[in-house]
Amino acid sequence: MGNRITNIYRRFFDPYLASLIENQRSLFNSRKTEVISLEEKDLTIVFWDISGFSGLFNLIKRQYEVTVFLEQYFGLADRLIHKHNGILNKFMGDGILAIFGYRNIKRADVLGASDALNCAFEFRNLFDDMKASWIKLWHLHFGYRPVRLDLKCGIDSGKALFGRLGTDKRDEITVLGTVVNFASRLECRAKSNEILISKETKRRVNKLYDFRVVQLSNNQRIRGFPHVKYYYEVLNEKPLRFANR
Amino acid sequence: MGNRITNIYRRFFDPYLASLIENQRSLFNSRKTEVISLEEKDLTIVFWDISGFSGLFNLIKRQYEVTVFLEQYFGLADRLIHKHNGILNKFMGDGILAIFGYRNIKRADVLGASDALNCAFEFRNLFDDMKASWIKLWHLHFGYRPVRLDLKCGIDSGKALFGRLGTDKRDEITVLGTVVNFASRLECRAKSNEILISKETKRRVNKLYDFRVVQLSNNQRIRGFPHVKYYYEVLNEKPLRFANR
Numbered sequence: 001m002g003n004r005i006t007n008i009y010r011r012f013f014d015p016y017l018a019s020l021i022e023n024q025r026s027l028f029n030s031r032k033t034e035v036i037s038l039e040e041k042d043l044t045i046v047f048w049d050i051s052g053f054s055g056l057f058n059l060i061k062r063q064y065e066v067t068v069f070l071e072q073y074f075g076l077a078d079r080l081i082h083k084h085n086g087i088l089n090k091f092m093g094d095g096i097l098a099i100f101g102y103r104n105i106k107r108a109d110v111l112g113a114s115d116a117l118n119c120a121f122e123f124r125n126l127f128d129d130m131k132a133s134w135i136k137l138w139h140l141h142f143g144y145r146p147v148r149l150d151l152k153c154g155i156d157s158g159k160a161l162f163g164r165l166g167t168d169k170r171d172e173i174t175v176l177g178t179v180v181n182f183a184s185r186l187e188c189r190a191k192s193n194e195i196l197i198s199k200e201t202k203r204r205v206n207k208l209y210d211f212r213v214v215q216l217s218n219n220q221r222i223r224g225f226p227h228v229k230y231y232y233e234v235l236n237e238k239p240l241r242f243a244n245r
Numbered sequence: 246m247g248n249r250i251t252n253i254y255r256r257f258f259d260p261y262l263a264s265l266i267e268n269q270r271s272l273f274n275s276r277k278t279e280v281i282s283l284e285e286k287d288l289t290i291v292f293w294d295i296s297g298f299s300g301l302f303n304l305i306k307r308q309y310e311v312t313v314f315l316e317q318y319f320g321l322a323d324r325l326i327h328k329h330n331g332i333l334n335k336f337m338g339d340g341i342l343a344i345f346g347y348r349n350i351k352r353a354d355v356l357g358a359s360d361a362l363n364c365a366f367e368f369r370n371l372f373d374d375m376k377a378s379w380i381k382l383w384h385l386h387f388g389y390r391p392v393r394l395d396l397k398c399g400i401d402s403g404k405a406l407f408g409r410l411g412t413d414k415r416d417e418i419t420v421l422g423t424v425v426n427f428a429s430r431l432e433c434r435a436k437s438n439e440i441l442i443s444k445e446t447k448r449r450v451n452k453l454y455d456f457r458v459v460q461l462s463n464n465q466r467i468r469g470f471p472h473v474k475y476y477y478e479v480l481n482e483k484p485l486r487f488a489n490r
Contacts, residue, residue, distance in 0.1 A: 005251050005266075005267050006250050006251045006254065008266055008267075009251065009254035009255070009257075009258075009266065010254070011411075011414070011415060011416040012254075012257075012258075012415075012416050012417060012418070013254075013257075014415075015414075021250075021253055021254065022250050022253075038308075038312055040308055053426075054423050054426045054469045054470075055469070057421070057422055057423050058423060063283075063285055063406055066421075067283055067406065067410070067421075070410060070421070071410060071411065071412055074410055074412055074415070074417065075412035075413065075414070075415075078412060078414060078415045079414075088415075090335060090337055091410070091417045091419060092335055092337075092342065092419060093419060093420065093421050093422075093425055093426070094421075097337065161308055161312065165312065165315060165316060165319055165336070166256075166316065167316055167319055167320035167323060168320065169256070169260075169320070169323060169324075170256055170257075170259075170319070170320075170323045170333075171256040171257050172257060172319065172336045173257070174336060174337060174338060175338065176302070176311075176312075176315070176338045176339075177302055177338075178299050178302050178303060180338055181298075181299045181338070224299045224300070225299075
């Protein structure tokens with residue numbers, strides 16, 4: 001019954017990655033090669049996390065009150081990341097790691113970054129709607145005081161290694177590089193529902209959005225990135241968009 | 246060729262989880278049920294991360310210099326987590342999330358915590374050996390200045406949800422709960438190669454190890470856990486061990 005088991009396993013993978021695995025093709029070209037070997041590419045990396053989620057866990061009495069919420073959140077992320085040409089690489093608790101730019105054949109650097117920002121905006125909007133219903137339900141039906149939940153987001157762009165890291169016994173699809181660490185740090189820095197991006201991501205989407213610069217004083221520097229003196233909060237989409245988008 | 250593809254997919258999973266998936270059994274009992282449904286259990290959660298790894302990425306010129314190191318690190322983690330009855334749940338860049346206590350039939354709370362600590366000690370020792378060879382290689386052969394790499398570790402124990410979170414399109418095996426968040430925060434707090442554990446984990450392994458209490462002043466409190474006033478660093482195994490271990 002290999003086929004039935006394959007169908008079960010496949011559901012644990014991003015569909016695009018699953019198709020590469022099953023065809024044993026490289027992520028980055030169509031040569032038949034080792035399954036998704038680790039390669040360097042120009043990518044945009046996005047981390048999301050729900051602030052206030054720990055507090056919610058302390059509050060609830062029955063686990064389904066939170067698992068149904070999480071399933072909906074996971075389903076929403078999966079759908080939107082796909083819609084915007086990204087890969088949902090990892091889902092850990094309420095944390096999400098997504099990768100953009102690998103499926104864009106041309107201008108992958110710019111389109112990957114704009115896909116990521118478009119996804120982040122749409123996810124924030126739809127999360128806000130979903131959250132409002134749940135907070136009402138938790139409050140009215142289960143009697144919990146209104147909780148505050150915010151979707152935080154950190155984004156960086158640049159060269160990263162993406163693909164399969166393998167040992168003799170075990171494989172894992174992972175992404176590696178300073179842009180991954182920096183995107184994660186930005187997500188940690190985000191307050192309430194901010195979308196924070198690096199200087200490099202901003203450069204790629206400069207014409208599409210409005211930004212606010214966040215200056216870092218000496219005692220606010222980011223661990224591991226002492227040279228970084230500022231990053232940006234994305235404020236809103238600019239009203240005028242490129243005709244070809 | 247379902248079987249060949251199943252063999253490829255299987256390598257992306259912890260072998261114990263793979264056997265549960267293929268037998269479609271619950272993680273926590275032997276009833277045939279939904280594949281690994283999300284259930285609450287008493288677990289010990291461990292996070293590891295390599296401090297200094299970002300700096301290394303900035304230094305290297307050829308990616309194999311770091312991917313071969315990572316493959317070895319990943320293989321070591323996989324082997325040791327297994328040896329100590331744990332599950333390697335996620336591998337993200339240089340970050341690892343492992344789960345202990347789910348396979349211990351009796352006294353899962355105490356044995357899960359002691360398995361986790363024994364694993365953390367052995368991993369730190371073997372990582373130190375491995376690291377020493379690599380730092381020498383990077384320095385002598387590739388000409389890089391000696392880097393400092395440390396294996397940081399954070400551990401907490403208690404009730405958590407573990408299993409499959411599913412949507413109509415996608416599944417993910419994940420672990421959820423305040424102990425997961427707290428273990429992650431402890432790992433972030435660890436300096437150099439410290440193994441930091443919560444009060445609850447310490448209670449479970451009190452007789453096996455020596456500890457140092459880390460008091461938190463008001464401005465050192467952990468985000469999301471304002472009530473936590475202290476945690477522990479694990480110093481060393483006590484010379485006298487239980488006869489039945």
